[in-house]
Amino acid sequence: MKQNILLQLHPMTKFFFTLFIFAVVLISPGYIFSFAIFPILILIAMLAGVAKEFLNIVIKALVTVLIFIFIMQMFFYPGENVLWEWGIFEIKQEGIKYGLLLTSRILAIGSAFILFFRMTEVRDFVKSLEDIGLPPMGAYVVLSTLQIIPEMRRQANTIMEAQKTRGVETEGSIFVRAKAFIPTLTPLILSSIAGTEERAITLESRAFSAPVKKTSLHQLSKSNMDRALPIVFALVVIGLIVWRFFL
Amino acid sequence: MTAMIDLKNVSYRYPVSDDSVLKNISFSIEKGKFTAIIGNNGSGKTTLCNTIRGFVPHFYKGELDGEVIIDQTKITDYQLGQLGEKVGYVFQNPFIQVSGVKDNVFEEVAYGLENLGIPVEEIKVRVEEVLKLVKIEYLRDKNPFELSGGQRQRVALASIIVMDPEILVIDEPTSQLDPIGTQQIFEIIRLMKERGKTIVLVEHKMDLIAEYADDLLVMHKGELVMQGPVREVFADPEFEKYQIQYPHVTEIALQLQQSGIPLTFLPIRDEELADALNRTEVAAHD
Ligand SMILES: Nc1ncnc2c1ncn2[C@@H]1O[C@H](COP(=O)(O)OP(=O)(O)O)[C@@H](O)[C@H]1O
Numbered sequence: 001m002k003q004n005i006l007l008q009l010h011p012m013t014k015f016f017f018t019l020f021i022f023a024v025v026l027i028s029p030g031y032i033f034s035f036a037i038f039p040i041l042i043l044i045a046m047l048a049g050v051a052k053e054f055l056n057i058v059i060k061a062l063v064t065v066l067i068f069i070f071i072m073q074m075f076f077y078p079g080e081n082v083l084w085e086w087g088i089f090e091i092k093q094e095g096i097k098y099g100l101l102l103t104s105r106i107l108a109i110g111s112a113f114i115l116f117f118r119m120t121e122v123r124d125f126v127k128s129l130e131d132i133g134l135p136p137m138g139a140y141v142v143l144s145t146l147q148i149i150p151e152m153r154r155q156a157n158t159i160m161e162a163q164k165t166r167g168v169e170t171e172g173s174i175f176v177r178a179k180a181f182i183p184t185l186t187p188l189i190l191s192s193i194a195g196t197e198e199r200a201i202t203l204e205s206r207a208f209s210a211p212v213k214k215t216s217l218h219q220l221s222k223s224n225m226d227r228a229l230p231i232v233f234a235l236v237v238i239g240l241i242v243w244r245f246f247l
Numbered sequence: 248m249t250a251m252i253d254l255k256n257v258s259y260r261y262p263v264s265d266d267s268v269l270k271n272i273s274f275s276i277e278k279g280k281f282t283a284i285i286g287n288n289g290s291g292k293t294t295l296c297n298t299i300r301g302f303v304p305h306f307y308k309g310e311l312d313g314e315v316i317i318d319q320t321k322i323t324d325y326q327l328g329q330l331g332e333k334v335g336y337v338f339q340n341p342f343i344q345v346s347g348v349k350d351n352v353f354e355e356v357a358y359g360l361e362n363l364g365i366p367v368e369e370i371k372v373r374v375e376e377v378l379k380l381v382k383i384e385y386l387r388d389k390n391p392f393e394l395s396g397g398q399r400q401r402v403a404l405a406s407i408i409v410m411d412p413e414i415l416v417i418d419e420p421t422s423q424l425d426p427i428g429t430q431q432i433f434e435i436i437r438l439m440k441e442r443g444k445t446i447v448l449v450e451h452k453m454d455l456i457a458e459y460a461d462d463l464l465v466m467h468k469g470e471l472v473m474q475g476p477v478r479e480v481f482a483d484p485e486f487e488k489y490q491i492q493y494p495h496v497t498e499i500a501l502q503l504q505q506s507g508i509p510l511t512f513l514p515i516r517d518e519e520l521a522d523a524l525n526r527t528e529v530a531a532h533d
């Protein structure tokens with residue numbers, strides 16, 4: 001199924017790539033370079049076969065934020081060169097420039113992280129962190145939270161259904177839905193608190209704290225690519241730093 | 248024979264409760280024995296299991312008096328993690344016994360072995376074997392959260408016996424199973440006994456206890472009121488006092504006895520009834 005070369009990369013390689021983008025964006029001057037990164041990320045997403053989900057999340061999660069930030073900077077960034085004015089509102093050239101810089105950086109870094117999580121199973125990422133020393137308890141907390149969210153959603157739905165049969169309105173405006181949803185939180189939270197104690201004994205009964213080194217059925221392998229790419233990233237970043245600050 | 252589980256004058260009170268849940272309990276279980284704990288709801292069976300497993304007092308605080316000795320070592324001298332390998336414990340509630348980090352039954356069953364640091368190749372072999380034994384091979388790719396109660400009970404049992412502990416403590420493992428499923432669980436327990444495991448089982452199904460178990464512990468309101476070989480405990484007139492069910496055949500035999508039909512012995516297994524009646528006839532002819 002997972003025949004895609006990009007998807008098959010080690011989670012750490014993908015993570016290094018994300019950090020690489022982060023570094024490049026911060027080092028490089030101006031906004032043109034940073035804006036140019038976005039099409040590259042789209043290209044990578046296409047090659048990895050996740051372009052649709054990637055764009056979808058970028059649009060949902062980033063675009064409104066970016067527009068908002070841009071408008072704020074445009075009007076309120078201090079500057080001299082007023083381009084347009086209406087009452088107390090002034091658009092300044094400095095504001096536009098700074099707004100573009102900020103949004104270009106947020107777009108590049110934000111979408112790099114989104115792309116990372118589109119291309120990496122969280123399970124694999126956590127495993128790779130465990131391999132470099134994340135304690136098992138930390139790994140457990142992350143993974144169990146991920147598993148439990150759908151479980152809790154299922155429970156919440158059950159409770160909502162029950163409310164509906166009792167005649168509570170559960171559909172309609174946000175206000176109506178919130179009114180129906182909030183009472184379900186109490187049983188949900190209570191049951192998950194009660195659940196933590198039980199979970200602790202469950203883990204104990206499965207030898208979670210046995211004084212030995214754990215093994216794992218789930219193994220990640222590193223290819224030559226995984227060894228080479230981080231070095232390439234590092235060299236490029238060093239090159240950029242030298243070019244930017246020393247030449 | 249050496250004692251595997253040894254309790255001496257054990258009393259225990261949960262942190263928030265006013266009354267002791269276990270009252271001055273003493274018994275000793277030999278290695279390789281299959282002991283059933285019976286008693287009505289709330290009589291303290293589960294708490295007793297928690298005590299044998301060391302969750303009392305390592306996990307449930309509260310007042311514990313007396314001594315709990317597992318395989319010659321006091322429970323307070325073990326670390327919680329060390330007991331995991333020695334005492335396998337299958338809980339009463341199958342819905343809480345999922346690790347919550349595995350997406351399929353195969354990995355779920357393997358989880359305890361990963362924690363014990365068993366090499367991956369060996370884990371695979373052992374999990375395969377246990378899935379077959381517990382008859383859940385068909386569930387191997389299913390999400391543990393999406394199983395029925397009975398399926399979860401089997402997975403929970405498999406997850407523990409795969410770790411191959413010396414002592415198995417199993418709390419009501421058949422509450423969600425049909426008669427055939429229940430019988431299968433008892434067959435698995437018998438197999439574990441043949442492998443030399445020491446078994447402590449909480450169960451309400453007396454017919455199966457009469458058929459499979461060696462000894463009985465009878466709990467009543469926190470006290471251990473009777474103990475001994477299964478047959479002796481059921482035959483003791485005191486047993487009736489605690490309002491616990493008899494095996495069906497014993498119930499019938501007692502009715503027959505009351506209506507004046509003499510029996511040479513009190514049957515506890517179905518196939519013994521005819522024998523108990525026949526022999527009296529022979530005796531009458533003489
Ligand atoms: N975690 C707990 N905290 C306080 N009291 C408890 C707890 N668990 C059980 N009990 C009480 O201890 C008594 C014995 O319970 P339990 O051992 O579960 O009995 P059984 O398994 O025989 O039904 C009950 O009265 C119960 O209410």
Ligand SMILES: [Mg+2]
Pocket residue numbers: 292293294339418
């Ligand atoms: Mg119980």
